[in-house]
Amino acid sequence: MHVPDGFLSPQTYLPAYALAAGGWAYAARELRRRVDETLLPRLAVLAALAFVLMSVMLPLPGGTSVHVSGIGILAVVFGPWLTFAVVSLVLLLQALVLGAGGITVLPVNALAMGLGGSVAACLGYRLLAPRWERAGLFAAGWLASVVPAALIAVVLGLQPALAHTTDGQPLFFPFGLSVTLPAILVPHAVLGLGEGLLTVLVVSFLRRR
Amino acid sequence: MKDRLLLLGYAIAVLAATSVHHPSWLAAGLLVVAALAGRQAPTIGWRALRAVLFFNLVISVGYSASALFGQAVSVDYLILVNIRVYLLIFLTFTLASRIDILRALSFSRGLTYLVTLVLSQIISFRRLFGDLRLAAESRRLRRLQLRERYLQSAAAAAHLFDRAEHDAREIALAMSSRGFFQRDAADHAQRD
Numbered sequence: 001m002h003v004p005d006g007f008l009s010p011q012t013y014l015p016a017y018a019l020a021a022g023g024w025a026y027a028a029r030e031l032r033r034r035v036d037e038t039l040l041p042r043l044a045v046l047a048a049l050a051f052v053l054m055s056v057m058l059p060l061p062g063g064t065s066v067h068v069s070g071i072g073i074l075a076v077v078f079g080p081w082l083t084f085a086v087v088s089l090v091l092l093l094q095a096l097v098l099g100a101g102g103i104t105v106l107p108v109n110a111l112a113m114g115l116g117g118s119v120a121a122c123l124g125y126r127l128l129a130p131r132w133e134r135a136g137l138f139a140a141g142w143l144a145s146v147v148p149a150a151l152i153a154v155v156l157g158l159q160p161a162l163a164h165t166t167d168g169q170p171l172f173f174p175f176g177l178s179v180t181l182p183a184i185l186v187p188h189a190v191l192g193l194g195e196g197l198l199t200v201l202v203v204s205f206l207r208r209r
Numbered sequence: 210m211k212d213r214l215l216l217l218g219y220a221i222a223v224l225a226a227t228s229v230h231h232p233s234w235l236a237a238g239l240l241v242v243a244a245l246a247g248r249q250a251p252t253i254g255w256r257a258l259r260a261v262l263f264f265n266l267v268i269s270v271g272y273s274a275s276a277l278f279g280q281a282v283s284v285d286y287l288i289l290v291n292i293r294v295y296l297l298i299f300l301t302f303t304l305a306s307r308i309d310i311l312r313a314l315s316f317s318r319g320l321t322y323l324v325t326l327v328l329s330q331i332i333s334f335r336r337l338f339g340d341l342r343l344a345a346e347s348r349r350l351r352r353l354q355l356r357e358r359y360l361q362s363a364a365a366a367a368h369l370f371d372r373a374e375h376d377a378r379e380i381a382l383a384m385s386s387r388g389f390f391q392r393d394a395a396d397h398a399q400r401d
Contacts, residue, residue, distance in 0.1 A: 006294035174272045205367065
């Protein structure tokens with residue numbers, strides 16, 4: 001669900017950077033508060049796993065891509081703020097190492113995937129897990145895939161309205177919401193099933209250790 | 210300091226590339242970045258092309274196809290967006306080849322430590338994944354059935370987790386024995 005660099009207008013990514021900066025400052029404080037010998041190695045392992053999972057991308061016709069992310073796993077294990085910090089870091093490394101995503105789209109991808117996805121995953125998990133643990137884990141994985149996809153579809157779909165020439169031609173992403181919402185949401189709703197399954201398997205595996 | 214300045218210059222260049230809407234200016238920017246990349250320009254250029262090719266092709270074809278549904282299509286837009294995306298990726302790869310990311314992030318000790326651990330884990334995951342794939346291929350006499358492939362992947366994933374977590378814990382213990390976490394505690398105490 002990465003948006004590639006060059007498709008978001010400054011009217012979008014500059015406010016997104018301002019918003020994300022506040023989130024990063026808070027997440028850094030959380031990280032400093034909770035950091036110890038147990039948390040940090042585990043965080044690094046799951047961040048690396050997220051990096052590897054996010055590297056395997058299948059492009060979508062709407063101009064974005066589809067991949068599993070491991071965000072549901074991170075959110076259930078560490079909570080939304082640490083997930084936001086780790087996903088932001090993974091996205092930065094991906095932009096610099098692989099050219100996936102990019103620096104202009106970093107805050108939007110981080111807010112959608114790292115914060116939106118992890119908050120939705122945590123809520124879904126907390127709602128279901130007390131009665132049905134595995135259903136809660138599955139919901140966390142599915143929501144971590146679908147909610148960021150919806151947020152990114154909206155941001156992309158707004159680009160033609162936000163940045164265009166005087167004769168109405170787009171300057172950045174060319175398709176409106178009527179294209180982005182179905183093109184991005186439908187594949188992610190299906191992929192979310194895989195993400196949900198992965199979350200159940202990995203979190204169950206980690207708890208057995 | 211040099212790495213942080215490079216990062217700042219990169220941020221300014223990115224802002225400029227997304228604020229200019231004339232293809233000729235963006236093409237000029239591309240030439241400047243290629244000159245800055247020096248001898249690495251062809252390698253970086255090819256890598257950048259491979260990174261953007263599919264996405265840009267999909268966008269360009271999709272946008273052109275919208276003419277079939279009676280929408281106004283502009284060739285200028287196609288040129289503009291393709292040059293801009295290519296310029297941004299070229300710029301990012303040029304920066305990545307010149308910057309030491311650990312030095313650029315050295316303003317935060319915790320962040321540097323986390324990035325070091327994550328990078329080491331990524332290398333560890335990739336190497337182990339490759340080793341396991343080669344080991345499995347060398348022991349295979351026939352094409353594996355789907356169930357066998359799943360079982361093999363699950364075993365490989367479990368091994369990857371065990372190994373990576375073991376490595377990460379060793380690094381954390383090494384850092385701990387050198388006082389990393391004690392200094393953090395001292396910092397907290399001082400602030401409180």
